[in-house]
Amino acid sequence: MEIQPEKQNLDQTFSNTVYHIDFYQRSYKWDEEPVQRLFDDILYEFEESWKKNPDLDPNRANIDANYPWYYLNTYVTNTVEGRVFVVDGQQRLTTLTLTLIKLAHMAQNFNSPTGPWLESRIAGYSGMERSFWMNHEGHIDVLRALLQGDDPSTIDVASGVTAENLVANFQTISHILDAKIQGQRKFEVFVHYFLYRLVLINLSVDTTHVPMVFEVINDRGVRLKPHEILKGKLLGQIDKRELAAGRYNELWDEQVERLNRFGPDTIDSFFRSWLKAKFAASRGLGVRFDGDYHREIFKRDLNDLLNLDHNALAVKKFIAGEFQYFSSLYNKVLAFAGEETSRFPAVFFNGRLTDMNTQMQLIMSACVVNDPEEDEKIALVSEGLDRAFSLLRLQGQYDSNEFVGRIYEMSAVIREQPADKIRDLLDQQLLAELEERRKTGATELFSYQLFRPMTVDRLTSRFARYFFGRVERYMAQGMGREMKHSIYDLVARTGTRNGFHIEHVLSYNDVNLGHFDGNEELFEVERNRLGAVLLLRGRDNISSSNEPYDEKLRSYANTLYWNETLREDTYKSKLDFLDFTRRESLNFRPLETFGLDEVEARHRLLFEVSKRIWDVV
Incomplete structure (x- = not known):
């Protein structure tokens, strides 16, 4: 039979089955909010019945007769060679295990006879070995420390986010139960309620249909991210022995972890970029990958190319080949982009x-x-x-x-x-x-x-700063000097004190307007041309204000290399600059006045510089 549903109370769920965490499952990521929500539901039902019958003896007959059962949801398992893997539901099962550990501590404090029963529902013998029924491999030491009552603040959580959340949520559960379950009678009634009346449905699914069931369940519940569903649909096709031998799960997780250091959604951005790179020739064709790309991969046209549906051999080749190479390439480019x-x-x-x-x-x-x-x-x-x-x-x-x-x-x-x-x-x-x-x-x-007609107001302010930042970088490299400020600072820093801003060489005053025969329209156009603007740091920009050009020249000393080329002293003793201009055949010259001809000269010079920067000489 492909799917076998089974109704269980927690006494049955945690009795003789060791649950292994399948590769489909994320780390244990529940935080305080879903834990609190779960206990709000459980305790509401319990408290309603407790108020009606606070004197009942804690035994199964009384609990079954007076406390309604409460449905905790479904969990999905897949059995392979005698090992039971949790395909869906490990967040809830893990939280219930932490609750059992807390209840075991409370039983010890009350000297309650429920203690051995609770401990047997946390761990037991499977064959010759004693194991936690919820078997978080890699984090067993954390579970063991919690069970033996170690101070949570001293527990080593270096094994990862699962360990961190195990400890944090155990503390949350402890605060809730300590506040709500007080007195030995109420405690023992709650233990019977918890183990006998809380019900789960286990769906045991055969290997062939695990990916499909996994995706449907997550689409209808708390949605996983596309790469998590894709991982399940791909790795679910590989025999578990081959999966372990080829380290496909580890390879996948390592690449995801490497990319997600740049941000939690980087792996999904990678897949979308890769699919567009390889399978989209137009924007219209690329849009299909902006959403649930994990579905698109298995549609007929792409599957004809990738052949990843029901093809374990192709999946193994893909993970060890395309996925590993291109995710590593993406990681490399991201690092150099930073x-x-x-x-x-x-x-x-x-x-x-x-x-x-x-x-x-x-x-x-x-x-x-x-x-x-x-x-x-x-x-x-x-x-x-x-x-x-x-x-x-x-x-x-x-x-x-x-x-x-x-x-x-x-x-x-x-x-x-x-x-x-x-x-x-x-x-x-x-x-x-x-x-x-x-x-x-x-x-x-x-x-x-x-x-020629390009003016600074036709560009975004960031690109204008980028343009002059590239000019500055080109000049520094050509002279064999260090930049006075990094190109990142020139482009990205915009604060009023130390940020960089566009400065008009021609301030709006009568002297400058006279160079354009009083033609205000012409003056406004020319003063905005790229040849008539500079990049200055905040305080320098403020200090030059609306001064006439000859006074502004003084404020351009010791600013940026491009600005300083307006000044005559730049051409007297700076041999590296003169060598650079001769080598690049660039017509730099100092300008004592700044009118229509000078704006044109500087603008054309910027054109020649730009040709060299972007290699179109």
């Missing part, structure tokens, strides 16, 4: 400075399992994404909604391509986006015609 390194700087730019986290999808699309060109592809893809995003911004051709669609097209064209093709393929997509946006044939990745 801190700038010389190895993959563009990964950091995309991940922390411009929020282009779609690089994950593109990088995984380009790579194959155990890719020998992995590092080269990471660099090429991250640089190509940064180049496309930045050059579209700087040419006024960026639309966030359209760019998301372009990411899928990029992903499709670079999918599993060799490294030497990736740069050209990504640049072709940039040209295609420029053509789509302009509705004319685009022949240049970066044109001055589009860059």
Whole structure:
């Protein structure tokens, strides 16, 4: 028979069966709230009957006659080679075990004859060994310490979150029962009620149908996360002996733990990015993975490619192959996205400075399992994404909604391509986006015609800071110097005292307006062009205020390298700077005045600098 339901009271549930925790089950994660809710229900029913019959002798006949039974829910088991595995319900069963331990302590304090009975429902002999009926392998020492009455504060919980919650919830249960169950008679009546009148339904399910039953139960109860259900549906197909021998469960859990160090939902983000990388050529096709991707994997079109449904051999290959490789790759890219390194700087730019986290999808699309060109592809893809995003911004051709669609097209064209093709393929997509946006044939990745009218008010403030941060970084590297402030600080710090803000070189005053023949409309446009703005730290920005240009020049000393190039003293003794400008063929020059011609000169200089930064010279 495929499913065998059995009604049990707790006296039967915890009597002769050792329950092993199946790989389907999460750690013991109940906290105080569900424990309190469970006891609110149990104690409400108990107290109602106790009030009516407080003098009953505590024996089974009296309890059965006067206390209604209470349904605690269903738990699902699967028996393999004589071992009973809990497929669903271990949170509740574990909490009930902790309650039995607390009741055993109370029996000892009352010198109650229920003590041996309670202890036999916590642990007993299965064959020649004495075991806890609820067998939390890896955390037995914690259960043993609780049973023998150790001070909870001294119990070692280093074995993980299950251990931590075992101790915490035991203390919660202790507070509840100490407050509600007082006096030996009430205690002994409660023990009989607890063991005889609390009822569970056990569903014993054969191995073939465990994944299906597991998913349905969790869809109708407290929902698991998609990766947890996917794990059950995949690993449930593997024979338990092979599962242990191949360490598939451990491999899965290790990868999940590594990724979830970046956040509790990182593993699900990984699967969604991987599926989009490998199986979506458009935004419309990628949307299917934003929800219950664990269902999509087993639909006919994807199963024809992955072949993971009822195919244990393919599942083992997938876990040891695609899953292990690409989750490790995802972990690697996340690490480099968190801190700038010389190895993959563009990964950091995309991940922390411009929020282009779609690089994950593109990088995984380009790579194959155990890719020998992995590092080269990471660099090429991250640089190509940064180049496309930045050059579209700087040419006024960026639309966030359209760019998301372009990411899928990029992903499709670079999918599993060799490294030497990736740069050209990504640049072709940039040209295609420029053509789509302009509705004319685009022949240049970066044109001055589009860059010339770019003003700071057409950019987001964060991207404007990113742009000048990249200029500063380019100059520092070209001169062989350290940056005066990290690029992260230049982009992300915005506080009034030490944050960085955009500064107009041309303040709004009569002197500056005179350089534009009093034409306020022209003046407003020109003062907002990128060539006429700088990045200054908060206090420097405030101090320069609305001063005339010649006075502002003094405040630009010892700020950022780009700002200092306006000053004549920068060109007198700084040989590393002069060598840099000659080597890069850049027309830097000091500016004693700042009018229409000077704005144009600085703007064109920024265009040339940008071409070198994003490698479109």
